[in-house]
Amino acid sequence: MSVEPLLTVEDVSFAIRGNAIVQNVSFQVTPGEIVALIGPNGAGKSTLVRIVLGLLQPDSGQIALKPGLRVGYMPQRLAVADTLPLTVQRFITLGMSASRRRVRELLAEVGAAQVLDSPVQAISGGELQRVLLARALLRQPDLLVLDEPIQGVDLNGQYELHDLISNLRRQRGCGILMVSHELHLVMATTDHVICLNRHVCCSGHPDHVARDPAYLELFGIEGARTLAIYHHRHNHRHDLHGAVVASAEDGAHG
Amino acid sequence: MDDFLPRVLLGGFGVALVAGPLGAFIVWRRMAYFGDTLSHSGLLGVVLGTVLGINPQLSVAITCLGVALALVLLQRRQALATDTLLGILAHATLSLGLVALAFLETVRVDLVSYLFGDILSISTTDLYWIWGGNLLTLSILLGLWRPLLAATVHEELARVEGVPVFQIRLAFMLLIAIVIAVAMKVVGILLITSLLIIPAATARRFARSPEGMAMLASVFGCLAVGLGLWASLRWDTPAGPSVVVAATSLFMLGSATPNRWWR
Numbered sequence: 001m002s003v004e005p006l007l008t009v010e011d012v013s014f015a016i017r018g019n020a021i022v023q024n025v026s027f028q029v030t031p032g033e034i035v036a037l038i039g040p041n042g043a044g045k046s047t048l049v050r051i052v053l054g055l056l057q058p059d060s061g062q063i064a065l066k067p068g069l070r071v072g073y074m075p076q077r078l079a080v081a082d083t084l085p086l087t088v089q090r091f092i093t094l095g096m097s098a099s100r101r102r103v104r105e106l107l108a109e110v111g112a113a114q115v116l117d118s119p120v121q122a123i124s125g126g127e128l129q130r131v132l133l134a135r136a137l138l139r140q141p142d143l144l145v146l147d148e149p150i151q152g153v154d155l156n157g158q159y160e161l162h163d164l165i166s167n168l169r170r171q172r173g174c175g176i177l178m179v180s181h182e183l184h185l186v187m188a189t190t191d192h193v194i195c196l197n198r199h200v201c202c203s204g205h206p207d208h209v210a211r212d213p214a215y216l217e218l219f220g221i222e223g224a225r226t227l228a229i230y231h232h233r234h235n236h237r238h239d240l241h242g243a244v245v246a247s248a249e250d251g252a253h254g
Numbered sequence: 255m256d257d258f259l260p261r262v263l264l265g266g267f268g269v270a271l272v273a274g275p276l277g278a279f280i281v282w283r284r285m286a287y288f289g290d291t292l293s294h295s296g297l298l299g300v301v302l303g304t305v306l307g308i309n310p311q312l313s314v315a316i317t318c319l320g321v322a323l324a325l326v327l328l329q330r331r332q333a334l335a336t337d338t339l340l341g342i343l344a345h346a347t348l349s350l351g352l353v354a355l356a357f358l359e360t361v362r363v364d365l366v367s368y369l370f371g372d373i374l375s376i377s378t379t380d381l382y383w384i385w386g387g388n389l390l391t392l393s394i395l396l397g398l399w400r401p402l403l404a405a406t407v408h409e410e411l412a413r414v415e416g417v418p419v420f421q422i423r424l425a426f427m428l429l430i431a432i433v434i435a436v437a438m439k440v441v442g443i444l445l446i447t448s449l450l451i452i453p454a455a456t457a458r459r460f461a462r463s464p465e466g467m468a469m470l471a472s473v474f475g476c477l478a479v480g481l482g483l484w485a486s487l488r489w490d491t492p493a494g495p496s497v498v499v500a501a502t503s504l505f506m507l508g509s510a511t512p513n514r515w516w517r
Contacts, residue, residue: 053414073414080407083454084282085461095404095415139415 003030006069006143006175007052012061014047021047023199024061027192029143029175034166036186036206037179039196040218045179046076048196049147052177065143072141072174074132076148080120091120092135106134110164126157133164137172144168146178162189258374265376266479266497268384269437269449272391274472276433277450278457278464279426282406287337288325289447291344292427293434295321296443297351300368304358311383311435318431321347326424371442371494373483380439387436391429398425403464440479441494452501453478456508474504 005028014022022044029035037045050056052063053073065071080086092103100116107113112130115123123131129149136144149165150158166189169176180186186193187206194203195215202212209215280289296314303313321343328339355363364372395402404412405419413419437446453475454467461467481504482497 050410053410055410055413071414073411075408075411078408081282081284083458084406085458085463085467086407087462090463091407094407095400095412095417 004066005030006066007177008062008064009048009052010062010064012048012051012058012063014044014051014056014058020198022051022058025194025196025200026061027194027200027203029177031142031175032169032173033192034169034176034178034190035192035194036190037177037194037196038181038186039201043196044198045196046147049145049177049179053145069143070139070141072136072139072144074129074136074144074146074149076151076179078120078128078132082121086120087117088115088120088123088131089117092131092138096138098138103134103138106137107131109137110134111160125151126153126161129153129161130164133161137168142174144174144176144178146176148179148181150180162186165189261378261381262373262376262483262493263480265381265384266373266440266483267476268381268388269433269440270453270475270479271472272388272395272433273437273449274453274457274470274475275395275468276391276429277452277454277475278468278471279402279406280430280447280450281454281458282464286447286451287340287344289430289434289450291325291340291347292318292321292430293438293443293446294344295347295351296434296438296446297368298347298354299351299435300363300438301351301354301358304363305354309383311387311438314438315387315431315435317347318434319428322427322431326427367442368438369442369444370492371438371440371445371497373440373493373497374486376439384436384439387432391432391436394425394429398422402426441497445494445498448498448501449475449478452498452505456501456505459508459511474508475501478504 007029009028010026012022012025013020025044025048027035037048039045047056051058053071054063080091088107089100089103092098092106104113104116107116107130110130110133112123112127112134115127115131120128120131129151133146133149136146144165146165150161153161165176165178168174178186178190187210190206192203193206193209195201195209195212195218197218201214201218202209204212280286295317299314299317300310302317303310306313325336325339325343328334328343329336332339352365355365366372367375401412401417401422402425404415404417405422409419433450434443434446437449441449454471456474457467457470461470478501479497482500483493485491485500486493486496
């Protein structure tokens with residue numbers, strides 16, 4: 001491999017009170033690559049992400065980040081107390097100053113320009129995911145770490161967000177590590193899928209993983225069959241409010 | 255006796271000023287019970303200060319900080335929920351203070367004035383302590399403002415972005431300890447939390463930014479101090495509780511204002 005990886009995870013293990021949560025996991029993320037971590041609940045996906053981010057120390061194994069790497073993190077949840085008056089604009093610029101114009105541009109890029117001055121507690125789940133993404137992008141990351149970026153978003157919104165994420169990769173050339181619940185949602189956008197169930201069950205190109213016996217065992221035949229349903233091309237898209245918008249050149253989903 | 259009123263007001267305003275922004279953070283971080291626990295340990299600090307012969311404000315601040323650190327340690331080791339630990343610490347330290355007080359036969363400590371405040375007997379030395387602690391707290395808070403706010407909004411996000419969250423949390427506890435030591439003279443250790451929380455809660459409805467809420471909380475705190483002291487002098491009611499009643503009245507008035515004023 002000629003490109004220097006942004007992130008190298010090598011043989012990482014983590015246990016809580018003797019309970020193995022993550023076992024001997026290794027993978028890499030290179031620039032411009034989207035790597036998806038998929039697996040059922042309790043598979044250790046979020047734990048692994050927290051280890052990568054340095055929030056948890058692994059019991060064994062190594063995390064190597066490229067020197068000088070800027071990491072953009074999009075957390076799974078945001079629970080700001082209702083008592084804290086905080087607009088989206090202010091939330092995005094917390095800990096990093098940026099002009100109002102720049103924030104508006106970023107929000108427009110992720111399709112949530114209308115919430116610039118809304119209280120963060122008052123926006124919808126889909127808008128919140130976009131705001132969190134915009135916040136991560138403001139830091140001009142080399143590596144984006146997205147923890148369940150489509151959680152709490154309706155199906156069309158999910159496709160929108162996936163398009164957005166794969167466009168980001170193309171436009172900005174950053175590497176993306178993404179946690180997702182299920183394979184069918186990441187099929188079209190991902191280069192490399194790691195199927196996690198405490199250890200790495202199988203990994204590789206999504207098409208390859210979808211046929212892997214370990215994947216079928218983990219998700220069952222039913223889970224695999226849903227792939228067929230989602231494996232089609234949309235000829236239009238919906239914006240945040242559900243209105244149909246013309247499909248862009250790269251707007252097709254797998 | 256001439257400068258009695260200015261002295262009392264200066265002391266009260268001093269406490270209200272710093273209680274505003276600090277109280278706002280306590281409200282945002284949902285730490286009201288934590289503040290209560292620390293202030294309950296204040297009496298133990300007073301007794302320790304008397305025994306060791308050091309200034310009560312200093313010994314109270316040190317004791318509060320000790321309790322805060324004990325809590326951090328207990329949280330790491332115990333399987334008990336934080337509110338249970340807080341409940342244990344709050345009442346254990348208060349009782350310990352009362353028991354220790356009983357052993358001090360030779361020293362007379364005015365218990366009521368420590369529990370409920372004694373602002374009317376405020377001395378010039380007290381004023382120095384209040385305003386010294388005040389300026390120290392406000393300047394630390396100003397320096398910590400951005401990282402503290404970031405850690406309050408999302409702790410893990412702040413950590414990933416390089417905010418030293420643990421150190422910030424310790425510093426915040428130190429600030430609360432200082433303010434408890436400083437505010438003890440004004441409202442007493444049992445009522446300190448109310449002066450931190452009620453003005454901040456009142457300000458919430460009218461604020462559009464964190465800074466706005468913090469400053470408004472200071473304003474409401476000063477108003478409550480002024481009103482409470484006025485009522486206390488007029489009707490000869492205890493000063494500390496009168497200030498808290500005034501703050502609560504302002505809170506209820508604020509809650510009754512129409513929504514369109516603030517949204």
